[in-house]
Amino acid sequence: MVIVLKHDIKDEQKKQIVDFLSENNFKINEVAGEESTIIAAVGKLGIDPRRLEIMEGVSRVIPISKPYKIASREFKREDTIVEVPNNRGQIIRIGGNRVIAIAGPCAVESREQMMEAAEAVSSAGAVMLRGGAYKPRSSPYSFQGLGEEGLKYLKEAGEKYGLPVVTEIVATEFIPVMKDYVDVYQVGARNMQNFELLKKLGALGKPVILKRGLSSTIEEWLMAAEYLLSSGTDKVILCERGIRTYERATRNTLDLSAIPILRGLTHLPIIVDPSHAVGIRDKVSPMALAAIAGGADGIIVEVHCNPDKALSDGAQSLYPAQFDKLMQDIQALAPVVGKQVAHIRSSAKPTSAGDKVITEKSDKVRCAFCGKRGAYAEQAISQYFDAKDSEAVAVDSFREIFQSVVDGKVDFGMVPIENCLAGSVYENYDNLVQFSDVGIVGALTLRIQHALLGVKGATLSDIKQVYSHPQGLAQSHKFLYEHKDWKHIEAISTATAAKMVSDMGKKENAAIASVLNAGLYNLEVLKEDIEDNAANYTRFVIIASNNVAKKPLIAEKPNTASFVFSVNNEPGALYNCLGIFQTKGLNLTRLESRPIAGKPWKYWFYADAELKADCENVSAYIKEIMDALTQKAEDVRLLGIYSEGRR
Numbered sequence: 001m002v003i004v005l006k007h008d009i010k011d012e013q014k015k016q017i018v019d020f021l022s023e024n025n026f027k028i029n030e031v032a033g034e035e036s037t038i039i040a041a042v043g044k045l046g047i048d049p050r051r052l053e054i055m056e057g058v059s060r061v062i063p064i065s066k067p068y069k070i071a072s073r074e075f076k077r078e079d080t081i082v083e084v085p086n087n088r089g090q091i092i093r094i095g096g097n098r099v100i101a102i103a104g105p106c107a108v109e110s111r112e113q114m115m116e117a118a119e120a121v122s123s124a125g126a127v128m129l130r131g132g133a134y135k136p137r138s139s140p141y142s143f144q145g146l147g148e149e150g151l152k153y154l155k156e157a158g159e160k161y162g163l164p165v166v167t168e169i170v171a172t173e174f175i176p177v178m179k180d181y182v183d184v185y186q187v188g189a190r191n192m193q194n195f196e197l198l199k200k201l202g203a204l205g206k207p208v209i210l211k212r213g214l215s216s217t218i219e220e221w222l223m224a225a226e227y228l229l230s231s232g233t234d235k236v237i238l239c240e241r242g243i244r245t246y247e248r249a250t251r252n253t254l255d256l257s258a259i260p261i262l263r264g265l266t267h268l269p270i271i272v273d274p275s276h277a278v279g280i281r282d283k284v285s286p287m288a289l290a291a292i293a294g295g296a297d298g299i300i301v302e303v304h305c306n307p308d309k310a311l312s313d314g315a316q317s318l319y320p321a322q323f324d325k326l327m328q329d330i331q332a333l334a335p336v337v338g339k340q341v342a343h344i345r346s347s348a349k350p351t352s353a354g355d356k357v358i359t360e361k362s363d364k365v366r367c368a369f370c371g372k373r374g375a376y377a378e379q380a381i382s383q384y385f386d387a388k389d390s391e392a393v394a395v396d397s398f399r400e401i402f403q404s405v406v407d408g409k410v411d412f413g414m415v416p417i418e419n420c421l422a423g424s425v426y427e428n429y430d431n432l433v434q435f436s437d438v439g440i441v442g443a444l445t446l447r448i449q450h451a452l453l454g455v456k457g458a459t460l461s462d463i464k465q466v467y468s469h470p471q472g473l474a475q476s477h478k479f480l481y482e483h484k485d486w487k488h489i490e491a492i493s494t495a496t497a498a499k500m501v502s503d504m505g506k507k508e509n510a511a512i513a514s515v516l517n518a519g520l521y522n523l524e525v526l527k528e529d530i531e532d533n534a535a536n537y538t539r540f541v542i543i544a545s546n547n548v549a550k551k552p553l554i555a556e557k558p559n560t561a562s563f564v565f566s567v568n569n570e571p572g573a574l575y576n577c578l579g580i581f582q583t584k585g586l587n588l589t590r591l592e593s594r595p596i597a598g599k600p601w602k603y604w605f606y607a608d609a610e611l612k613a614d615c616e617n618v619s620a621y622i623k624e625i626m627d628a629l630t631q632k633a634e635d636v637r638l639l640g641i642y643s644e645g646r647r
Helices: 011-023 111-124 148-160 172-178 195-204 218-230 258-265 274-278 281-293 320-337 376-384 398-407 426-434 470-475 477-481 494-504 516-520 573-583 618-632
Strands: 002-005 027-032 037-042 058-062 082-085 091-094 098-104 128-130 165-168 184-187 208-211 236-240 270-272 298-302 351-353 356-358 365-370 390-395 412-419 438-447 451-454 465-468 487-490 509-513 524-528 537-545 560-566 587-595 603-610 635-642
Touching: 002 011, 011 027, 011 037, 027 218, 091 098, 098 111, 098 320, 111 128, 111 148, 111 320, 128 148, 148 165, 148 172, 172 195, 184 195, 195 208, 195 218, 208 218, 218 236, 218 258, 236 258, 258 270, 270 281, 274 281, 274 298, 281 298, 281 320, 298 320, 365 376, 365 398, 376 390, 376 412, 376 438, 376 494, 376 537, 390 398, 398 412, 398 426, 398 438, 398 537, 412 426, 412 438, 412 470, 426 438, 426 587, 426 603, 451 494, 451 516, 465 470, 465 494, 470 477, 470 487, 470 509, 494 509, 494 516, 560 618, 573 587, 573 603, 573 618, 618 635
Parallel strands: 098 128, 098 298, 128 165, 165 184, 184 208, 208 236, 236 270, 270 298, 365 390, 365 412, 438 635, 465 487, 465 509
Antiparallel strands: 002 037, 002 058, 027 037, 082 091, 351 356, 412 537, 438 537, 451 509, 451 524, 560 603, 560 635, 587 603
């Protein structure tokens, strides 16, 4: 059973609970999460659970019916995210809304081979490096690996390219020699039920990839994961790698149906190994894409720079060019399934400088915005940051802002979230959910003043089509209604529209944009202040990556917190969640709903709330709110705690 503890439980109360469970022969495992602390009590239920429920410090008791306890959804409702740091200050996260790729050769053959392979897979988009130093082979005459020498080559290559190292452990006696080289242990299919190995690995507390056995059922697989979890680690990643069936067209039969089945049974992240499943090079990429489409959190594939001469599994190893193409295809597929692809950040190491991040490449803060020079978002950047110490970086879409922040190409992103006249920018609400490695660190409200810009010598009577961002067109509805014969053409930003009109050089074209763009693109102001209402403001949020170790996301004096949550499909579910904000004395300044991709008639709710001015410990206060929301909501996430001027 699972005992959920109250957030304010005292040490002596916790000790009483632990002593009671020990006296009744339960094996105890305490798990401290971000929202709550729980005690997993594993053993034969010989007591009435109500005896625990009435003990001081206990929030609730959840019985678990599955034979696997800690691995079950009953034990933990939210998905587990396994964190693996690299040597660039970045935290690689497996699970949630991310897609990760682990790649490298089947076996470590030489230093040169590993360096070449690491460079190839890192440039293509892998976030971890795989390679076997000890190889369990079917034949005793096959290549068995280089042992510790191979581990050294693997670690050196991984550190050079910022890739944590993944390698297989074949026996418990190798733990002492491997522990200083390995970031993630891999337990192969043959060892899935080597329970003594699993218990010793679990006690290390390091991440473990657990491959499914050749003929194992899903329940047997999860029971093997239970050995790891009950031994001490909470960092277990399941890997489907194909099972043995009567079919011989491929090496094994890849059971992709296991992915959605596991989603309902366990909270653990799931990756897929298509290389060992199909065993044929040209079949690997299609099955890798199918795995991502099926909901996998990532793939682990074999890549070799010269597979025809590989000492192990050359026939199923991708060429670097094939892996590069596969990663491009995954990059295109990920948004379709509501995910983002994780990447290794650049080699420039961030260092703290107050609230700013300065890289070795530049001493300026880099902030991305969508559009061209002169966009309102660029003006917002110059207002929020010191213009002398910042650099505005133009990208082509809102999604690219988020991806650039996660990948470390920029330090911050300036993202429009709502306009007081035209309403919400829904795409960015969706991006805030999809990009779970991004948080809100600030906000700014900017006055928006639109003008109609045309080429030199143009007049209103010349205009036939008007270009602008959809928000710009919506905010100038009254003015455009006076010119019903004009065609409206959308652009990715108002500044982009101005540049397009300038490039086309025809009097029949005009753009709705800031007056600032007239000087930038050699245009003429045909009419100023064409927005429907002079009180036209856009609220921008400043986003930053939270996958960088030790990077603070809480401002010195925060006054706003943003949450996103979904609710159960039952009467009063939303009412109960909103009541928490009232109970905690929070004033909601924004509530927005968005449909959840792949779940018809279910919604995310976004809430902005003013923090109490007299709050002394913001972190503890927010934790109380998150604990309460977790009790009522189906899923909940804190988007950020930050400071902004009152609206």
